[in-house]
Amino acid sequence: MSGGEAPEAGNAALTRRWQDVMMDNFGTPRLPLVRGRGTRVWDAEGNEYLDFVGGIAVNALGHAHPAVVRALSEQAASLGHVSNLFVAEPTVRLAERLLGLAGRRGRVYFSNSGAEAVEAAFKIGRLTGRTHMVAAAGGFHGRTMGALALTGQPAKQDPFRPLPGDVSHVPYGDVGALRAAVTARTALLVLEPLQGENGVIVPPPGYLRAAREITAATGTLLVLDEIQTGVGRTGHWFAAQAEGVEADVVTLAKGLGGGLPIGATLAFGPAAGLLTPGTHGSTFSGNPVVCAAALAVLDTIERTGVLGNVRRAGRRLRHALEGPDHPLVREVRGAGLLLGVVLDGTHAARVQRAAQERGLLVNAVAADVVRLAPPLTVSDREVEVFLDGFGAALAEVLEEGRRAA
Structure with a gap:
């Protein structure tokens, strides 16, 4: 299609245009x-x-949603992207708000997606000085290389081996397997409160509490991947709040931006201080426009x-x-x-x-x-x-x- 021609209309035409120009990693959407x-x-x-x-x-x-549209429009008309060389108020306010919802003191790193939020957690784990990591079979944490190493789905991993890291995968919901795998050399244990991409698998009661006890005993970081379950999806701000479990690191994305791309890595206790200047970054981290949209999402959920x-x-x-x-x-x-x-x-x-x-x-x-x-x-x-x-x-x-x- 040349620049002067009107694009074809209709479902079949738009689908053909997709097939002509898009890489085939998604196949053809339905x-x-x-x-x-x-x-x-x-x-x-x-x-x-x-x-x-x-x-x-x-x-x-x-x-x-009108609140998100309004927040986007007002922020874009005021201050757009500034990079991480400068401070933007919506970015600070969103971090404050997320920590307030968690009810804990900590620090936040913003990214552009759930996979990137997990990559930040992966790096935090490495900065403990330990290298071994444990994740659950069937779990999904993203498709970038570090996140993919934690993802417990071999079909997604196999084309890209060798993957980074020393990662052990254990059966999801099996406390005994956690006790055997998580040791004093384990940097982090990453789990979803329930496995969304694996068919919405719910662990047995007490599983997350047991994971917290095991990681506390071995000095291992407990990372809860709340990318799909967080921001109210399960009826709580964070799914783990239903069991009263507090992780060292929590990853968020998906619903946080209400349709805009944003990820967040929340860290608490000693884990909050492990990322220091120069250890990690992203040009678009904490973009004010996207943070304003996320604040509108949180405000609306709470207010209504x-x-x-x-x-x-x-x-x-x-x-x-x-x-x-x-x-x-x-x-x-x-x-x-x-x-x-x-x-x-x-x-x-x-x-x-x-x-x-x-x-x-x-x-x-x-x-x-x-x-x-x-x-x-x-x-x-x-x-x-x-x-x-x-x-x-x-x-x-x-x-x-x-x-x-």
């Missing part, structure tokens, strides 16, 4: 989207969808009672989907509005497709698991609309299976 408002999005042909993917748990307040809505909507979804009307559903895992609908068989891709045909966007995160991560502001009415359509999609796939048998 649907081109051009507009969003709240929990709704529209494709290039004007079809409307109820979005229960939420940018993979990113759009905490939905699409085009969003955490209560997360707990209420999550309970409604779980109760309805685990009921007798849905025989294809084996169980529903997760917390708040991060839920994994576990199916009786490897039907997730077909359920995802049937739901989309009914105007619902969901994520087949595993062969037998459909992940739900709608905006935290989803209304009671939207939950009911979703349940009606998703129930019909489940029934269709169940009937297809019966006919095929």
Whole structure:
């Protein structure tokens, strides 16, 4: 297409344009989207969808939330990027706010993504003077090289070996395996409070508390990856708060920016002092415009009672989907509005497709698991609309299976 030609319109045309110019690491996305408002999005042909993917748990307040739009506009009109050579007030205020939500004294490093937040934690671990690290099989911490070394998914790791670091992976939820692996030579143990990308896996009660006790006994840093679970996604500011567990390092991203790219690494106690001048950095660290958006997200969640809505909507979804009307559903895992609908068989891709045909966007995160991560502001009415359509999609796939048998 030359500079003077109008771009092709429509879903097929926009998809072809993607295929012509984009690297193929994502494959071809299933649907081109051009507009969003709240929990709704529209494709290039004007079809409307109820979005229960939420940018993979990113759009905490939905699409085009007025508070985020206003914060972005006002900050961009005032002070944009200044780099880490200068101080910007929104950056300082966001760090203060995150530490306040954690209820602890500490320090914050801002980055541009969850993977970068984990990379900072990886470096903090190295600065302890120890090199061994422990992570959980099935865990996902990002795709940059350090984060990938901690990710416990061999299919993602194998093309890029050898990976940095001396990392041991242990079964998730197994306290005995933690006790055997974490020793006085272990720099850090990194865990997700629940494993989002692995099919929304929830550990047994007391697992995080045991991890805290084990790491405290060995002088190991406990790193909790709250990139997917943090910022209210489970009905708490941080998922670990439900068990009263305080980590040495917490990583955040996804919902923090409400759709804007930002990561944060929070460190407490001795870990907070390990990054010193020259040990780490990023040109875009603490960008004022993105920090202003993140502050708007936090303000809105707190001011409008969003955490209560997360707990209420999550309970409604779980109760309805685990009921007798849905025989294809084996169980529903997760917390708040991060839920994994576990199916009786490897039907997730077909359920995802049937739901989309009914105007619902969901994520087949595993062969037998459909992940739900709608905006935290989803209304009671939207939950009911979703349940009606998703129930019909489940029934269709169940009937297809019966006919095929």
